[in-house]
Amino acid sequence: MHHKILFSGPVGAGKTTAIAAISDVTPVVTEARARDRTRLMKPHTTVAMDYGVMELEGGDKVHLYGTPGQPRFDFMWEILAEGGLGIILLIDNSAADAMYRLRHFLDAFDEVIRRTSLVVGITKMDLAPTPTLADYSERLEQAGIRAPVLEVDARSADDVALLIEALLYTIDPGLDAGDPRAETAQ
Amino acid sequence: MRAEQLNAILRKLSATSGEVEAAAIISTDGLVMASYVPEGIDDDRLGAMSAAMLSLGERAALELGRGELEQVLVKGKKGFIILVHAGPDAVLTVLTSQTARLGLIFLDVKRTAAEVARLI
Numbered sequence: 001m002h003h004k005i006l007f008s009g010p011v012g013a014g015k016t017t018a019i020a021a022i023s024d025v026t027p028v029v030t031e032a033r034a035r036d037r038t039r040l041m042k043p044h045t046t047v048a049m050d051y052g053v054m055e056l057e058g059g060d061k062v063h064l065y066g067t068p069g070q071p072r073f074d075f076m077w078e079i080l081a082e083g084g085l086g087i088i089l090l091i092d093n094s095a096a097d098a099m100y101r102l103r104h105f106l107d108a109f110d111e112v113i114r115r116t117s118l119v120v121g122i123t124k125m126d127l128a129p130t131p132t133l134a135d136y137s138e139r140l141e142q143a144g145i146r147a148p149v150l151e152v153d154a155r156s157a158d159d160v161a162l163l164i165e166a167l168l169y170t171i172d173p174g175l176d177a178g179d180p181r182a183e184t185a186q
Numbered sequence: 187m188r189a190e191q192l193n194a195i196l197r198k199l200s201a202t203s204g205e206v207e208a209a210a211i212i213s214t215d216g217l218v219m220a221s222y223v224p225e226g227i228d229d230d231r232l233g234a235m236s237a238a239m240l241s242l243g244e245r246a247a248l249e250l251g252r253g254e255l256e257q258v259l260v261k262g263k264k265g266f267i268i269l270v271h272a273g274p275d276a277v278l279t280v281l282t283s284q285t286a287r288l289g290l291i292f293l294d295v296k297r298t299a300a301e302v303a304r305l306i
Binding site for chain 2: 047
């Protein structure tokens with residue numbers, strides 16, 4: 001079985017990092033030197049997509065696609081969302097407008113979220129403790145969305161695995177996902 | 187100043203061939219530096235799409251053993267889209283009519299890209 005999961009969220013949330021952390025193969029990355037405001041944050045930015053693969057216990061493959069973060073690349077959001085099982089939104093908690101950014105992505109992916117499943121990963125909480133996970137859950141509730149919200153470090157394979165596991169369980173509560181990293185841990 | 191020079195280069199490209207309907211110079215992260223586009227085409231969309239396509243083309247060419255990318259060519263029923271690097275940090279995107287004589291256009295595009303690369 002092949003599954004497809006989408007990683008999205010604003011610039012600097014850790015999408016490329018998360019896919020690199022968990023992928024069993026060297027990921028496909030499409031980074032270009034940043035010239036917009038992104039350059040104040042990091043030297044490079046994704047302009048088309050990231051792609052990685054993770055093998056589940058039992059041989060199922062999860063294909064991981066990451067989107068660019070800037071709204072000018074929103075056509076890639078649509079393209080990459082096609083056929084996905086669900087979406088993992090990463091939000092950088094240290095951004096001043098983190099909550100607004102969440103809402104922007106909830107709106108942009110509204111149709112996908114209602115048709116499939118959503119998990120929200122909050123990154124860089126070590127740099128900024130607020131908003132809290134409860135704040136995010138409340139915002140999701142206001143939008144009529146039920147989705148797990150987890151604090152994660154995008155550099156940590158364990159944390160990213162947890163996000164994927166949460167998404168798979170949201171999709172199918174009876175699923176025996178095993179340890180998603182069984183393959184990489186060997 | 188530089189934007190003016192870039193615009194002049196694009197005007198020259200479109201003047202040498204009536205088949206060139208639009209052209210733009212874009213940073214590899216998708217921001218338009220100069221453009222010559224007819225109404226109905228959004229500059230920002232053109233910029234972002236150019237950066238995405240060039241970047242994917244580059245990766246595909248390398249990973250599938252085709253070597254360093256020289257050009258991305260898209261053929262639609264109404265014409266062509268040609269994308270090339272203009273130096274390491276910029277993209278030259280050219281839209282042509284469907285009757286375009288590609289050989290000649292490729293030459294013009296290559297020359298133009300070299301000119302742009304010298305400038306930026």
